Amino acid sequence: MNDFKSWYFQFPLFTRTYITIAILIGILIKFKPSWVVKYMMFNIEDIFRFQIHKLFTHYFIQGKIDFNFIFRTIMINFAINNCEKIYEGPNYSDFYYFISYVMILGNVFAWFFEESYLSGTLIFALIYVWCKKKPFETVRFYFGLTFKSEYFPWILLAFNFFLNDSVAQDLYGLAIAHSYLFLVDFLPVTHGKRYLTTPRFFHNFVERFITPYTPFAIQQRRFQQQNREANRGGFFQGQGVRLG
Numbered sequence: 001m002n003d004f005k006s007w008y009f010q011f012p013l014f015t016r017t018y019i020t021i022a023i024l025i026g027i028l029i030k031f032k033p034s035w036v037v038k039y040m041m042f043n044i045e046d047i048f049r050f051q052i053h054k055l056f057t058h059y060f061i062q063g064k065i066d067f068n069f070i071f072r073t074i075m076i077n078f079a080i081n082n083c084e085k086i087y088e089g090p091n092y093s094d095f096y097y098f099i100s101y102v103m104i105l106g107n108v109f110a111w112f113f114e115e116s117y118l119s120g121t122l123i124f125a126l127i128y129v130w131c132k133k134k135p136f137e138t139v140r141f142y143f144g145l146t147f148k149s150e151y152f153p154w155i156l157l158a159f160n161f162f163l164n165d166s167v168a169q170d171l172y173g174l175a176i177a178h179s180y181l182f183l184v185d186f187l188p189v190t191h192g193k194r195y196l197t198t199p200r201f202f203h204n205f206v207e208r209f210i211t212p213y214t215p216f217a218i219q220q221r222r223f224q225q226q227n228r229e230a231n232r233g234g235f236f237q238g239q240g241v242r243l244g
Contacts, residue, residue: 011077012084013214014095019076022062022119029064036061041116042107056103058110058117076123083126086133088216093206097198098129102176109172124173125180128153132181 008016029036040057047054062072087095102125106118135150147155153174160167183196211217 010215012081012088013210014084014099015077015080018060018080019073021060022073022076023065025060026062026065026069029061033064037116042110042118043116044111055107059103059106059119059122061117061119079123079126079130082134083130086130088214092211092214093203094198096206096210097202098180100202101180101196102126102173105176105179106172109176113168115169118169118172120169121173121176124153124156124170125177127156128174128177129181132177 011019025036025040039051040054040061042054042058043051062076063069084095087098099122102122106121109115109121110118131149131152135148137149138146139149139152140146141152141155142159145155157167157170157174160170180196184194188194
């Protein structure tokens with residue numbers, strides 16, 4: 001049990017939380033599909049009836065538990081894990097602000113194009129941002145295909161297209177992620193002004209209620225504690241002895 005706990009908590013906080021929720025929803029879809037449709041999928045009319053949770057629950061729907069779900073989970077872990085680790089440290093709140101940005105604009109796409117869920121949009125947006133920020137990483141894809149990460153979004157689009165899967169959600173994610181990087185990374189360089197920044201209240205909320213439970217924060221606290229314990233054994237410590 002301790003081995004599983006150690007393995008589980010080594011993953012970044014949002015990564016393990018998302019995958020856990022997706023698995024639970026997958027079990028619900030297998031046994032209670034009508035419940036998921038009624039209470040979790042995006043529906044603008046229900047949102048106006050104050051079912052506010054439907055603004056974000058549909059991003060966690062990855063389908064029922066089956067063999068294909070395993071492959072989707074591998075891709076989900078790859079996307080969220082890599083992207084989340086980029087923001088670990090003082091800028092961790094920026095990661096959650098990016099997630100919020102994707103969900104807000106994604107809901108606009110869901111309403112306009114009458115989509116029921118946009119989990120694929122979120123995952124593709126995370127992949128796109130990671131590939132743009134880490135363009136020279138080596139990616140190992142299906143069938144042993146290896147390439148640089150800068151090409152991964154386009155290869156994934158082509159792969160889904162040739163499998164006759166809908167690439168609409170991928171395109172939504174690409175557009176949202178590209179607009180985010182344009183506002184956060186490109187315009188500040190070309191115009192000398194940031195048009196999209198993480199609000200101070202949002203940063204403080206994440207730092208207080210989310211960051212302390214992340215693996216990197218827990219490891220940092222352990223390191224600080226070890227340093228304090230080591231410093232206690234310094235020179236000239238202990239009770240003095242009077243001579244003569």
